[in-house]
Amino acid sequence: MMGVGEFAQATGLTVKALHLYDERGILKPAEVDPQSGYRRYAAAQLREGLLLKALRDVGVPLGELAGNDVREAFTGLLARRLADIQAERRSQDAAAAAARTLYERLTTPLPVERRRAAAQPYAAAVLRVPESDEDPDILDEAVGGVLTELWERLDAEDNPPTGPFWLSFGGPGRAGRPGADRFLTCCWPVAREPEGSNWAGGSELAGTGALLAPGTLPDRDELFLRWPPAGVDAAADGAEDPAGPHPALAALLEAVEAREDIDPGRLRQVTFMGADGGPGGVELSYSLAG
Structure with a gap:
């Protein structure tokens, strides 16, 4: 078993994030000390923690993680997020092109x-x-x-x-x-x-x-x-x-x-x-x- 600090270091997740994931039912610790409330995690949870970190790094919302087995849902969650990223990029590219066009139009002398x-x-x-x-x-x-x-x-x-x-x-x-x-x-x-x-x-x-x-x-x-x-x-x-x-x-x-x-x-x-x-x-x- 690993303490919460050790598990956080091994997965790249913060202690604060692990506390939130516990509250949301996304990644619950294997054990919780009934007296101190100290949380411990099993080595078998490392894979899930690493996958969670990867999904959060690409911006998958917490709401989509709750209630899912991350190992089973990983491919679908990642694909949906990548589709969202591509749509956002197209929108950003269009906005950037519109900004360039607007600048060119506003700086072109127009005869009144x-x-x-x-x-x-x-x-x-x-x-x-x-x-x-x-x-x-x-x-x-x-x-x-x-x-x-x-x-x-x-x-x-x-x-x-x-x-x-x-x-x-x-x-x-x-x-x-x-x-x-x-x-x-x-x-x-x-x-x-x-x-x-x-x-x-x-x-x-x-x-x-x-x-x-x-x-x-x-x-x-x-x-x-x-x-x-x-x-x-x-x-x-x-x-x-x-x-x-x-x-x-x-x-x-x-x-x-x-x-x-x-x-x-x-x-x-x-x-x-x-x-x-x-x-x-x-x-x-x-x-x-x-």
């Missing part, structure tokens, strides 16, 4: 241009987006549902969209104001501003939970830029679908802030379709004050 834009009527509906993190797929589905319902309503009234949709950030009267909710306005450009009771501002767009907000963008000066910039292959670079804040946003807002205070409600994002029918790029624009 200025233009005079004519008045533009639009049909729109405002979605409330909770401040808590939303599943991007759920939000994309909600936006898609709003845009589809708007399109069908406009088409039925012989006032179909005249160009690509845009999204703006903030709802009517809420631009730049802090609060528990954020707003996303989904817009289609049209030839004439929708009117009548069917388009009353603030009424719900059937089945979407969004509130109607038709209007007209006035004549305005805009700062704008497009992504991907000239010379960047969107398909090869993955530029058509950046994760997180858009890489062009920083350049645009820096240019805006050099001229005036930023009002998020004046920011618009237009998505363009590629030749294959998928996203081909985006344009970010900002309506300047005055």
Whole structure:
């Protein structure tokens, strides 16, 4: 028999770990002195102790060790842990590649241009987006549902969209104001501003939970830029679908802030379709004050 210190030294496990394994029923000592509580281990337990140490070294959780005969379960426990490690490594590699791409995008000069834009009527509906993190797929589905319902309503009234949709950030009267909710306005450009009771501002767009907000963008000066910039292959670079804040946003807002205070409600994002029918790029624009 070996004392707990000797067994710990022989297996590479700590005395504290052996005490924990005893409590969890993972590796119980062969004998416990009823008076002193001193634990002793048999030589036959050395193999089990060494296998436990190996599994813990590769990160097998204690919860998976409890209730198992380590010698019988070793191969399966190790295989599952190795699969987890490989999945973690793939995730880490993807995160590292995304970090490199983000750095390259944020350090690539992007031309911000200025233009005079004519008045533009639009049909729109405002979605409330909770401040808590939303599943991007759920939000994309909600936006898609709003845009589809708007399109069908406009088409039925012989006032179909005249160009690509845009999204703006903030709802009517809420631009730049802090609060528990954020707003996303989904817009289609049209030839004439929708009117009548069917388009009353603030009424719900059937089945979407969004509130109607038709209007007209006035004549305005805009700062704008497009992504991907000239010379960047969107398909090869993955530029058509950046994760997180858009890489062009920083350049645009820096240019805006050099001229005036930023009002998020004046920011618009237009998505363009590629030749294959998928996203081909985006344009970010900002309506300047005055």
